[in-house]
Amino acid sequence: MTISREALEREIAIEQAHVDRVYANLDVAAASAKELARQGREIFVSDRTDFLREEDGTALFERDAFAYQAARRLAILDAEHEGLVFGRLDLTDSEVRYIGRIGVRDDDYEPLVIDWRAPAAEPFYRATQVAPMNVVRRRVLRCREDRVIGLEDDLLDTSVESDLPIYGEGALMAAVSRSRGRQMRDIVATIQAEQDEAIRASYRGVTVIAGGPGTGKTVVALHRAAYLLYTNRARLERGGVLVVGPSSVFMNYIERVLPSLGEDSVTLKSIGGIATDTLGMGSERADEATAATLKGSWRMLTVLRRLIRLPLLDEAPRVRVTVKGEVLTVEGRELDRIRDQVLAVQRHNRGRAQAESLVVEALHRKLPDDVDVDDIDVPEVIREHPGLQMFMNSWWPSLSATRVLARLADPGVVERVAPELTEAERAAVVRSYAWLDGTDTVQEVPRGWSIADIALLDELVNMLGPEPDDPTEDPLVFLEGGEVQELVGLGDRFARERVADPDDDPQHTFAHLLIDEAQDVTPMQWRMLRRRGPQASWTIVGDPAQSSYPHPEETQRAMAEIIGKGQHRTFTLSTNYRSPSEVFDLAAKVITKVHPGADLPRAVRSTGVMPKLVATDEEGLPSTLRDEVLALAGQVTGTIGIIVAPSRQVEMTRLVLSDPRLGAFEERLIVVTSLQAKGLEYDGVVIVGPDEIVAEAPGAERMLYVALTRATQRMVAIDVGTSRWRRLLD
Numbered sequence: 001m002t003i004s005r006e007a008l009e010r011e012i013a014i015e016q017a018h019v020d021r022v023y024a025n026l027d028v029a030a031a032s033a034k035e036l037a038r039q040g041r042e043i044f045v046s047d048r049t050d051f052l053r054e055e056d057g058t059a060l061f062e063r064d065a066f067a068y069q070a071a072r073r074l075a076i077l078d079a080e081h082e083g084l085v086f087g088r089l090d091l092t093d094s095e096v097r098y099i100g101r102i103g104v105r106d107d108d109y110e111p112l113v114i115d116w117r118a119p120a121a122e123p124f125y126r127a128t129q130v131a132p133m134n135v136v137r138r139r140v141l142r143c144r145e146d147r148v149i150g151l152e153d154d155l156l157d158t159s160v161e162s163d164l165p166i167y168g169e170g171a172l173m174a175a176v177s178r179s180r181g182r183q184m185r186d187i188v189a190t191i192q193a194e195q196d197e198a199i200r201a202s203y204r205g206v207t208v209i210a211g212g213p214g215t216g217k218t219v220v221a222l223h224r225a226a227y228l229l230y231t232n233r234a235r236l237e238r239g240g241v242l243v244v245g246p247s248s249v250f251m252n253y254i255e256r257v258l259p260s261l262g263e264d265s266v267t268l269k270s271i272g273g274i275a276t277d278t279l280g281m282g283s284e285r286a287d288e289a290t291a292a293t294l295k296g297s298w299r300m301l302t303v304l305r306r307l308i309r310l311p312l313l314d315e316a317p318r319v320r321v322t323v324k325g326e327v328l329t330v331e332g333r334e335l336d337r338i339r340d341q342v343l344a345v346q347r348h349n350r351g352r353a354q355a356e357s358l359v360v361e362a363l364h365r366k367l368p369d370d371v372d373v374d375d376i377d378v379p380e381v382i383r384e385h386p387g388l389q390m391f392m393n394s395w396w397p398s399l400s401a402t403r404v405l406a407r408l409a410d411p412g413v414v415e416r417v418a419p420e421l422t423e424a425e426r427a428a429v430v431r432s433y434a435w436l437d438g439t440d441t442v443q444e445v446p447r448g449w450s451i452a453d454i455a456l457l458d459e460l461v462n463m464l465g466p467e468p469d470d471p472t473e474d475p476l477v478f479l480e481g482g483e484v485q486e487l488v489g490l491g492d493r494f495a496r497e498r499v500a501d502p503d504d505d506p507q508h509t510f511a512h513l514l515i516d517e518a519q520d521v522t523p524m525q526w527r528m529l530r531r532r533g534p535q536a537s538w539t540i541v542g543d544p545a546q547s548s549y550p551h552p553e554e555t556q557r558a559m560a561e562i563i564g565k566g567q568h569r570t571f572t573l574s575t576n577y578r579s580p581s582e583v584f585d586l587a588a589k590v591i592t593k594v595h596p597g598a599d600l601p602r603a604v605r606s607t608g609v610m611p612k613l614v615a616t617d618e619e620g621l622p623s624t625l626r627d628e629v630l631a632l633a634g635q636v637t638g639t640i641g642i643i644v645a646p647s648r649q650v651e652m653t654r655l656v657l658s659d660p661r662l663g664a665f666e667e668r669l670i671v672v673t674s675l676q677a678k679g680l681e682y683d684g685v686v687i688v689g690p691d692e693i694v695a696e697a698p699g700a701e702r703m704l705y706v707a708l709t710r711a712t713q714r715m716v717a718i719d720v721g722t723s724r725w726r727r728l729l730d
């Protein structure tokens with residue numbers, strides 16, 4: 001429909017008037033919240049010994065809980081948010097509802113804006129011309145901060161007589177065609193019906209969100225986290241919501257989405273950072289393919305179990321004490337039996353006392369009956385014997401997870417604990433720990449524990465139990481001493497008592513876990529995640545066709561264990577909002593050859609621009625790359641991703657940084673491996689060496705598929721020397 005500029009401006013002015021009312025009301029709410037905070041501080045200061053009395057607190061928050069919540073959430077909203085109010089529904093009975101990121105009411109408690117997650121907002125996302133849900137017109141408002149700058153309408157119920165004007169070409173197409181920045185944006189104004197179903201699915205059990213690349217799985221999952229907090233706030237704020245993604249780059253990419261929806265109580269962690277609670281460290285370093293695959297597999301569970309039982313010393317264990325001139329000895333098999341007996345019921349670091357008692361008993365039994373011991377307590381004498389203590393220290397030392405795993409740097413140890421692995425696999429394991437033996441100063445060996453090691457270390461903490469604390473560091477000992485007691489509040493004391501409890505598990509647990517790129521989570525990592533949510537409900541998001549783990553069936557099995565027999569539901573998203581059809585068609589050809597069952601979404605738009613396939617050799621690569629990147633930089637306005645195999649990343653990054661002409665676009669350029677590009681998107685994509693990506697990645701062609709599905713506008717693939725992958729395009 002053609003409409004005059006004046007008519008459009010009139011409509012915008014009507015909407016602006018409403019938006020102004022909303023902001024004026026929020027100013028009042030913010031002032032009221034400030035006053036509440038001030039009163040709270042006063043009570044706190046005047047009544048310091050009791051802190052905030054409970055009855056004062058209740059009255060305080062009851063008095064104007066709504067204003068407080070609204071202002072608090074407003075403060076959380078991203079400063080660059082694209083408007084608090086983004087939607088309007090005109091219903092058949094002439095009711096008008098405005099939809100926004102948070103709910104706002106006027107002085108009479110009448111809704112000025114309805115929170116997008118409230119049931120009354122549902123028709124905004126679900127209504128269609130076939131099922132209009134009493135909606136005559138759905139309007140999306142485009143705002144920049146508090147200014148309305150445009151609007152897009154859908155007429156949903158044509159059977160109703162109405163003189164409502166209809167403007168715009170469709171908010172969705174405008175949203176998906178926009179150039180991309182470095183961070184993901186929320187889609188709260190344009191959530192589609194099938195996405196809305198997944199967002200609003202029940203909190204209970206396990207919700208699986210599936211679908212091909214670019215179908216909005218990640219962004220939908222984040223909106224779901226915000227929805228769940230809205231509908232189950234008390235439980236989830238207390239129990240915690242954890243969102244897990246593949247890398248810290250990915251976490252940075254998605255981190256603004258929840259704040260832009262007014263939520264800040266969600267914990268975001270990359271898979272390599274999950275075990276900071278037990279290990280005090282995380283990792284972003286990937287192992288090379290063979291080691292990564294092996295370390296992720298269930299086979300490692302047996303290896304670790306053997307490893308913690310493998311004696312630290314090469315000689316056979318033997319303990320010897322003298323009682324009344326009699327030499328008592330226990331050794332070999334008998335000690336092994338004691339170890340097995342204790343470890344059957346106790347974790348290593350918790351089992352020393354029991355093991356010691358059994359050793360003492362065994363030694364006691366060796367004492368001949370005719371020795372006169374009436375004047376001594378034999379077990380006590382054995383226990384106090386220096387020989388026993390020395391033996392226990394070497395036979396049953398307290399073990400740290402890192403100390404145990406580090407033993408895999410020794411080829412002899414690996415041979416003993418992993419005899420069923422192939423020689424190449426054992427060599428890969430040993431090589432991956434070469435950085436530990438200190439002799440790698442000349443070689444360029446990546447140092448530090450890898451992402452896959454983190455799950456193994458966490459497993460070991462679980463098998464061994466936490467290391468007993470050094471008694472001199474026990475905070476309770478300090479408290480008993482008296483001098484520092486005043487400095488430690490009651491809360492600290494309880495917190496410390498909890499940590500000091502030897503039976504406490506050291507992991508933090510959550511009430512809801514949301515796992516993105518779940519197809520890459522290895523069986524060992526699933527075990528690590530399950531320990532963070534023994535009672536949790538789950539949202540699991542992924543696409544097996546993009547798996548970087550070469551045994552997707554193992555991952556599926558691990559996932560099936562979580563899903564179990566409880567309540568679960570799967571939503572498969574079917575529309576690709578990222579790549580134009582020209583780009584996605586090429587990617588689809590590749591994946592259907594190697595993964596015929598892949599979910600192939602329908603691209604929502606086309607640009608008429610085919611992907612460009614270029615070939616060069618090693619020598620020609622720098623100039624070809626430069627020409628292609630420069631051309632793309634002129635064609636797209638947003639980001640450009642150069643996707644390479646791991647072995648090329650350093651060289652390509654240097655090339656890009658050292659070329660002055662490319663330097664002009666430094667802000668928009670990034671060189672990544674396809675593993676690092678997981679879940680991300682760029683307006684322009686240059687893939688360097690598709691064959692190399694297939695050869696080096698554990699997921700082979702599936703990782704090339706990831707690279708081929710990152711572009712939102714244009715894509716170029718540069719073959720370097722070989723172009724075997726093109727056979728998949730026939």
Ligand SMILES: Nc1ncnc2c1ncn2[C@@H]1O[C@H](COP(=O)(O)OP(=O)(O)OP(=O)(O)O)[C@@H](O)[C@H]1O
Nearest residue numbers: 175187190191192213214215216217218219577679
């Ligand atoms: N309803 C929507 N309105 C506007 N944009 C959308 C919508 N749904 C998805 N998008 C956009 O599509 C792009 C892809 O979304 P997202 O990254 O969540 O997909 P994905 O399924 O997780 O992809 P991948 O499997 O490749 O990781 C994002 O830019 C997202 O904002």
